[in-house]
Structure formats: structure tokens, C-alpha cells
Amino acid sequence: MRAGAIGRTRGQVVGGATAALGGLRRVWTRAAQAVLDLTLPTLCVACREPVAGDGLCARCWSQLSFIAPPYCEKLGIPFVYDPGPGMLSMQAIADPPAYSRARAAVRYDEIAKALVHGLKFHDRTDLAPTMGRWMARAGAPLLTDADLLVPVPLHWRRGFSRRYNQSGALAQVIGRQAKLPVAVEALQRVRSTAHQIGLSRSERAANVQGAFKVPKHRKAEIHGRRIVLIDDVLTSGATVDACARALLRARAVSVEVLVFARVVDTLKSPI
Template sequence: MDAEVAPSRPLTAPLRGALRLCTTVWTHASRLALDIALPTLCVACREPVAGEGVCAACWAKLSFIAPPFCPRLGIPFVYDPGPGILSMQAIADPPAYQRARAAVRYDDVARTLVHQLKYHDRTDLAPVMGRWMARAGQDLLDDADLLVPVPLHWRRGFSRRFNQSGALARSISRHSGVAVARDALRRIRPTEHQIGLSRSERATNVQGAFQVATERRAEIQGRRVILVDDVLTSGATADACARALLRARAAQVGLLVFARVVEAHRSPI
């Protein structure tokens, strides 16, 4: 007669707890060993750094945007003109979005951070960049219902493997409590890279490129939406996105970016 095989006994609670503890200890020990073997380097200058990936010297070179700035576009002023004074750009060429805010000027260190996140899969930079953005856009976020990342076309998203704007939006959401409407806005046709195009060419390039899907319109209708992107240059992409959201009956649209290009000698009217 075949010998009977004794059924296996389930693990007792103390044993399961001990195994979980061993796993946790092993995980922390492995991470510590990796940190010792491969110290974090500053993304800008490649010097060893503890913490957020930017050394003290490069941190000092980051130009955070603070008042005084245009209340509509967030463009920093060279002097304080008084409350409510708009920039010449906001008066001469107002965008579809209501207000824009940026954490930093798009200088050398900011460019490196953006490129590391965008092209080199440094998703570990998104939490700190998002935290800076949440602080810079606090007045927008206080009134917001939804965060909407500027989308990539699916072909570009496939090649990059992730959307940097979505990573930033998730970080902002964790700090602000404002929900992310992922994939509510879609890029329905591929566009050329904006680099090297004139302002008018940029606007033409993205015209009609964005759309809120019919099944997502109820999610947008009547809501106060904040667009999230990494860099603001001419504003053509953000403007096209804002127009698509307003066509879907968003109550209003704001814009929050990590960095913005600031032309020299910006002043109010």
C-alpha cells in the first residue's frame, strides 16, 4: 500500500511574523549595502550627495521663482510694481489657461534635472521636483479639483516607457491631496518636437493635437483643473491642452510646471 503523505501544516502566526521580519531586515541591509557601494551622485555635477540628488553647490545655482511675479503668468519681475499688475505678455497675448506657476527658472541645473527625469528614467527625481512644484503652486492647488498631466502620444510614451508629467502630477497629488485625472486628456496625433521652432510654428504644431475623450468629459465638466508639465517655454502646448479642457466644459484651467523659460529684463507694463 502506498504510504500516505502527511498534509503540510500552515505556518503559525509567530513563524509568519518572524519570516516577515527577516525579509524586512534583509531588504534594508541590501539597500544599505547598495548605498555604500553606489553612493548617490548629484544629477548636475556628479559629485556624491546625500538626500535629494542635488549637491549644495548646485542647489545654490537653482533659481527658485518667488514674488514679485505676474499674477496671471507667474513671470518674475525685476522689481515689485504693486499688487495686481500684469506683465506685458499677459495683457498682449493672454493664454487659454487662467494662471501659471513654476518652481524654478529653466537654467542649467533645472535643465539637467528635467533631462534626467525625462530621458534617463530618473523617476527618483519626481518626488522632490513635485514637492517644489506643490509649494510654488499652492495658490492654484488650494482652489483645484483635479490635476491633469500633459499627455504624450502613445508612440512617444512607448519609447520613453513613462510620462514625466504624470510622475510629477502624482508627486504633487501626494503633497496637495488633489486627485490626478490620469489619461483624461489625450494627445490624438503625434507632433514634432518643439525645440527649434518659432512661437508661431510651435502653436501650429500642437493645434488640434489634444482632446478629452467623450467618456471622460463628465470627469472634467465643471471642475477646476490644473495642467501639469515639466517645462514652460512658449506656452503653446499648455494653451492647446487648456483649450481642449475648456471645450470639455472645465470650469477653469491653471498651469503648474517645474521650470519656465524667463527672458531677460522682464518687467511689468
């Protein structure tokens, strides 16, 4: 009895000491975080003003332009009025892409640009969860019918310098949200391409021609699947179109496109 009592006493002492150390550790962590919040306040990614949470301040949030119907059924370009279901834009009829449909969460304006550049160039991977959730909401009809998510890949040299692929980070968030698998290496960029910024539509298409392929050992993963291609920004559509063609050559059933932001020069009218 005495030995048992001593054993319980020792256990209580050890347990109490462990709990006390855990409590001290939590107090220290909260104190350190409070000091960081005071000395290094979180800044709005767009205007750099202090913000209570992460991402955008209230003023910049109010300026973000979400895309909602009515829009072109194929390209997702917003219309100025509702022409009825299934209507296509002139661009979709004149120059139809290889992919079936494209959807974007927001218009690519200065606020969206700040978010994209923060994620893409400034290691703001903390922005991916919010951006990915917005994309999942905008692309819900595409994701419902999908089998697999494929992010637009970086060339290995660019991936090495950036350390991560922003499209892959967004795809992982959307995959968790929609409960879909993500095939990170199913598509490869086999040729390093120049930046698309400043190029005309035809120059963009030529720049990415033949730049993507599905490796032989990944073709079974693509064959017979309905793919949603994930990227950060859609400008002319040349990059996602080249990716879609590579996936279709690997016998994907269909390819659709979901991006965070798309460039909209002016709000389009249907035909």
C-alpha cells in the first residue's frame, strides 16, 4: 500500500510538472505572438495598411470584383445583361478553345493583382486558402462533374527558383474543399517559355506551343478522366489552351479551367 501510494504520488508530481510546463509553454507562445503583433502588424496585401486578420482590409475587400452570372457559358466572360441560359460570347464562337468551360472567381484588377503577386512572387502562401475557397465556390458546377484536378505546371528551373508552384498550392486547397484528387505531376512544362506579359494574343499562343505534355508513365492517370485545370490568372487563354490540348492528347474525356482571376477588358455583350 505504501509503495503504491508513493508511486501515485510520484506520478502526480510528474504529471503536475508536465502540465505546468505545458501551461508555461502556451503562455510563452501567446506572449511571443502578442509581441510580434505589436512590432510587426499584419498588413493588407493590397494597400499595405494594418489589418486585423490576414489578406485584405475592409476597403480593399469592398473593391474586389467577384464574377457572377450572367456570363459566357464557355469562357466565363461576364455580360452586361442576362441573355438567357447557354449564351456564348462572340470570342467563344470566333475562336473556340480546346477546353470545354472556364470559370474565374474575380476580375483581374489592381486588388486581384496584389493577391496574385503576393502568392506568386512574395511567398504569401497564407493567401492560398482564401483564394482557393473563392475559386471552389466560383467553379462549383465544374468541380461537381470532375474526376481530377491538374495544376498548370512551372518549368523546373522556375519552380526551383520560386520553391513552390502557386497553381499547385491553389489546387491543393480546392481539392480538399471539393474532395477531389490532385495530380501535381500529371502535366509537365517541357520547354521553358518567356513571360507572357507584354505579348500579343498570337505571340502568347506561339510562346506556349508544344510547351506541355503528359509523361508516358502518367497517361493512365489522365485517360478517361474529366479534368479541371487550375491556374492563378487567365489572360488570353493561351497557356490553359495549350495545357488542355496536351491533356486531351492523353485521352482525357474533357478539360475545364478554373482560375482565381481573369482579365476582362470590358464587360461583353452576347451575340
